[in-house]
Amino acid sequence: MVPGVLFAAIAVLIGVDVVGDQLSGASGLHLGAETGVFLLALSGLAWLWRQVLLSRRRTRQLQRRLLDARADVGRLRADAAHWRSEAQSLLQGLGVAIDRQFAQWGLSAAEREVGLLLLKGLALKDIAETRGTSERTVRQQALTVYRKAGVAGRAELSAFFLEDLLLPQAAQQGS
Template sequence: MKKDVVIIVLLVLIMLFKLLDIVADFQLDIPAWHIAQEGVLVLLTVIATVYLSHDLMRRSRQVKILAQRLAKADKQIDNMTSQMRSARQEYSQAVSSQFATWGFTKSEQQVAFLLLKGLSFKEIAEVRQTKEKTVRQQASSIYSKADVDGRHTFCAWFMEDFIQEHNQDVATKAPANEAA
């Protein structure tokens, strides 16, 4: 924007100097065609100055509006981030509560959380600094206590409510002929 202001100031200065030149030309009896030529240049400079000034003001208003929208979006993101943190904590507490209900040991709870995060047995063993065989045994114990047949069913158990809610939303929005 500073560049635009500089250009407008320069155009105004050119216009003023040209006007002074036209006044001087009148006093010196310069031919009319030369004065007309300089008059056209002054007119074009006026038009360019008005156009650029108008465009600069329009863009300034747009920038202010965008800045306000950006500030509003930032606030919404901050709110969503805190809501997501809160939801993550609630979900984590619900998962921990379910682990306690199933009677998982502390080690099994750690492995179960890492399974839910999608880590492989090898990765879990590295993170926990244990052998992969130990992690596999703990996973088998986890699946048995949770009464599921494997990792996918175990993970799906925690997603089922979310998926059912989504499926109900999809089912209520589906046309009648697709539901049949």
């Protein structure tokens, strides 16, 4: 706001000087020059005042947008928390169902662990590192899981558990 004070001070001082010069009979050229500077100072002051008003308006708009964005973030966080809670419950149910099916197939504890890691999508090498065993051992355990489950490989194992998660065609079209 310092430039505004400066323009206002200049305008006042020049205005006083113009009036004083006019009363003392200064030349028309001198009065014209000082009047021009006075008008320039007034227009600078008007321009600055307009900028201040525009800045205030933009600030209010940005504050409203910020409040709206905060409200949106709050709603999104609430939606995400609800989804996570619901998904967690469903995943726990799926985990129980998978474990029950593994038991029906007669998988050992090691085979169950390998089966879960296969379902999670880990590579045989990564499963071996995670379990602290050789890749050859993991490969053999995976083959045993597939044989006991009656599936040809990882894709069929995953499909066994996930195939029914796909909604029927009619249900997909309704949503």
